[in-house]
Amino acid sequence: MTLEQFYVTSNSMNTRIKDILKLTGNGQEMTVEGWIRTKRDSKSVCFMELTDGSSLKNLQIIVDKEKYELDKEIERISTGASVRIIGHLVPSPGKNQSVELQGSSIEILGDSPSDYPLQKKRHSFEFLREIAHLRPRTNTIAAVTRVRNALSYGIHTFFQENGFIYIHTPIISASDAEGAGEMFQVTTLDLDAPPKTDGKVDYTKDFFGKKANLTVSGQLEAEIYATALKNVYTFGPTFRAENSNTSRHLAEFWMVEPELAFCSLDGNMEMAEKFLKYILQYTLDTCGEDMEFFNKFIHKGILESLQHVIDTPFTHVSYTEAVKHLEKAGKNFEYPVSWGKDLQSEHEKYLTEEIFNGPVIVTDYPKEIKAFYMKLNSDNKTVRAMDILVPRLGEIIGGSERENDYGKLLNRIDELGLDKEDYWWYLDLRKYGSVPHSGFGLGFERLVQYVTGMQNIRDVIPFPRAVKTAEF
RNA sequence: UCCCCUGUAGCUCAGCUGGUAGAGCGGGUGGCUGUUAACCACUAGGUCGGCAGUUCAAGUCUGUCCGGGGGAGCCA
Numbered sequence: 053m054t055l056e057q058f059y060v061t062s063n064s065m066n067t068r069i070k071d072i073l074k075l076t077g078n079g080q081e082m083t084v085e086g087w088i089r090t091k092r093d094s095k096s097v098c099f100m101e102l103t104d105g106s107s108l109k110n111l112q113i114i115v116d117k118e119k120y121e122l123d124k125e126i127e128r129i130s131t132g133a134s135v136r137i138i139g140h141l142v143p144s145p146g147k148n149q150s151v152e153l154q155g156s157s158i159e160i161l162g163d164s165p166s167d168y169p170l171q172k173k174r175h176s177f178e179f180l181r182e183i184a185h186l187r188p189r190t191n192t193i194a195a196v197t198r199v200r201n202a203l204s205y206g207i208h209t210f211f212q213e214n215g216f217i218y219i220h221t222p223i224i225s226a227s228d229a230e231g232a233g234e235m236f237q238v239t240t241l242d243l244d245a246p247p248k249t250d251g252k253v254d255y256t257k258d259f260f261g262k263k264a265n266l267t268v269s270g271q272l273e274a275e276i277y278a279t280a281l282k283n284v285y286t287f288g289p290t291f292r293a294e295n296s297n298t299s300r301h302l303a304e305f306w307m308v309e310p311e312l313a314f315c316s317l318d319g320n321m322e323m324a325e326k327f328l329k330y331i332l333q334y335t336l337d338t339c340g341e342d343m344e345f346f347n348k349f350i351h352k353g354i355l356e357s358l359q360h361v362i363d364t365p366f367t368h369v370s371y372t373e374a375v376k377h378l379e380k381a382g383k384n385f386e387y388p389v390s391w392g393k394d395l396q397s398e399h400e401k402y403l404t405e406e407i408f409n410g411p412v413i414v415t416d417y418p419k420e421i422k423a424f425y426m427k428l429n430s431d432n433k434t435v436r437a438m439d440i441l442v443p444r445l446g447e448i449i450g451g452s453e454r455e456n457d458y459g460k461l462l463n464r465i466d467e468l469g470l471d472k473e474d475y476w477w478y479l480d481l482r483k484y485g486s487v488p489h490s491g492f493g494l495g496f497e498r499l500v501q502y503v504t505g506m507q508n509i510r511d512v513i514p515f516p517r518a519v520k521t522a523e524f
Numbered sequence: 525u526c527c528c529c530u531g532u533a534g535c536u537c538a539g540c541u542g543g544u545a546g547a548g549c550g551g552g553u554g555g556c557u558g559u560u561a562a563c564c565a566c567u568a569g570g571u572c573g574g575c576a577g578u579u580c581a582a583g584u585c586u587g588u589c590c591g592g593g594g595g596a597g598c599c600a
Binding site: 090092093094095096097098099101110112114120130139144145146148167168169170171172173174175177178179180182183210222229233234269289292295296297298300301302306363386396397398447448449450493494496497498499507508512520 | 525535539544546549550552554555556557558559560561562590591593594595596597598600
C-alpha cells in the first residue's frame with residue numbers, strides 16, 4: 053500500500069542522538085549506541101560525551117556511581133571506545149545541554165587503547181589526512197560528510213523533480229576523444245613485457261582490443277542519451293592524471309553534468325541558476341546546525357555569502373563586455389587582460405567581487421579558448437559558452453550550447469587537427485535527428501568546498517586521490 | 525611542473541647571533557569536583573625528516589633527497 057510499511061523501525065537501527073536531543077526528558081528508558089568522545093570521572097559521579105555521528109552535539113551520559121555498580125566499565129572506557137548504554141532521559145541541570153541520559157547499564161563493544169590518536173582538542177587537517185580512517189570521527193569531517201550528503205541528495209532531487217533522467221555514463225572509456233586533460237590508462241597488458249608490433253605496443257592484444265582510459269567527462273555520452281530522452285544528467289566519478297598539486301585539484305573527483313535537448317544557451321543558463329540556488333537553499337534548510345558550525349569555526353560569513361548568491365539574480369555579460377570592464381577597471385593584474393586570452397582566476401574574482409558584486413554569467417568566449425564541441429556564433433569568432441562566476445571562488449559552473457550542425461562540427465574537428473574517425477558516433481548525433489542541446493559541468497568537490505568554506509579539497513572527499521596520495 | 529614557506533615528544537608549537545632540547549595538550553598514576561576545552565599533584569615519552577658537508581662543536585649553517593603547506597599554471 054504505502055512505502056512507509058517498509059521503513060526500518062527497530063530501536064537499535066533508528067535511535068539517533070540527533071533525535072534524542074530534541075526530546076524532553078521525562079525519565080523514559082532508552083538504549084543508545086555510539087562512541088565516547090570524552091570522560092570526566094570522579095569518585096561518585098562520571099560524565100561522558102557520546103556521539104553517533106548524527107549530530108554535532110553529543111549526548112551527555114551521567115552515571116551515579118553510588119547507585120550503580122559500573123566502576124569496572126567506567127574504568128575501561130576511554131576516548132574512542134564504542135558502547136551501548138541503557139538509561140533514563142532526564143532534564144539536565146548543566147548548562148550546555150537540555151537533556152542527559154542517566155546511565156544504568158554500560159556494555160563496552162570495543163575498547164580504545166590510550167594510543168587512540170584523536171584528542172578532543174583541535175587537530176590540523178594535515179594530521180587528520182594521515183589518519184583518514186579515523187577522521188570522520190571528528191566534528192569537522194563529520195559535518196562535511198553530512199553536508200556532502202545533503203548536496204548530493206539535493207542535486208538528485210532537483211533533477212528528478214524537473215524530469216531529468218539519471219544516466220550512468222561509463223567509468224572506462226575507449227573513445228580517446230574527450231580531450232579534457234591527462235588520462236589514466238587502463239590496461240591488463242603486462243607492463244614489463246607488453247606485446248609489440250613494429251616496436252610499438254599492440255593494443256589489439258589489450259583487454260578492450262584498443263587503448264582505454266578512465267573517463268575525464270561523461271558529457272559526450274550524456275549527449276547520446278539527451279538526444280533520446282530529452283533531459284538527462286550524470287553524477288559520478290571522473291579522473292584526471294594531471295600533475296597538479298593544489299588545494300583545488302584531485303585525481304579522482306565527482307562531476308555533475310546535465311544535458312538538455314531542445315535547449316539553447318539561454319535555457320541552459322536559466323536552469324543552471326535555478327539549480328545552483330536550489331541546492332544551496334536545500335543545504336541551508338537541511339544542515340542548519342552544520343552550516344552554523346562552518347560559519348563559526350571554518351569560514352566566518354559563509355552563511356551570508358551563500359544567502360547572497362541565493363537572493364541575487366545572476367548578472368549576464370558577454371566575454372567581450374567583461375574584457376572591456378576589466379580593461380576599464382585600470383587594475384594592475386598579474387596577467388594582463390586582452391581580448392582572446394582566457395580569463396585568469398584573478399580576473400574572474402574581480403568581475404564577480406568588485407565589478408558586479410554578485411554571481412555573474414560570462415558568455416560567448418572566443419572559440420580558440422574553448423572546447424571543439426561548442427556552438428559557433430554567427431560572428432564565426434565566438435562560441436555559445438557560459439561560465440558562472442561566484443564571489444569568493446570564481447568559476448563554479450562551465451557549460452555551453454553544443455554545436456549541432458554536422459558540417460560545422462566536422463569543420464571544427466578538422467581545424468583542431470583531431471581525427472574525425474574518433475568522433476564517428478558523436479558526429480552521428482548531428483547526422484540523425486540533430487537538435488539544439490546544451491549542458492554544463494559542476495565539479496562536486498569544488499561545490500562542497502564552496503558551501504562549507506573548507507580550504508583544501510582533500511578534506512571534502514572521504515578518500516582523496518591525488519598525486520602520490522592513495523593510502524586509504 | 526614552477527615559485528615561496530615548512531618538517532623538533534602522540535598532537536600543536538617554542539628553541540635569539542652554532543655549545544647535543546622545552547611548554548601546553550594528550551598518555552600513565554594518585555586526588556578532588558553535577559562535570560562539560562573540568563581542575564590539582566606527580567610521572568613517562570624525542571639518535572630535533574633522511575643522507576652528505578663546513579666546524580673543536582649543528583636542532584641551529586650549506587648542499588641534496590623525501591614529506592607537508594601556501595601561491596601559480598592546468599583545470600573541475
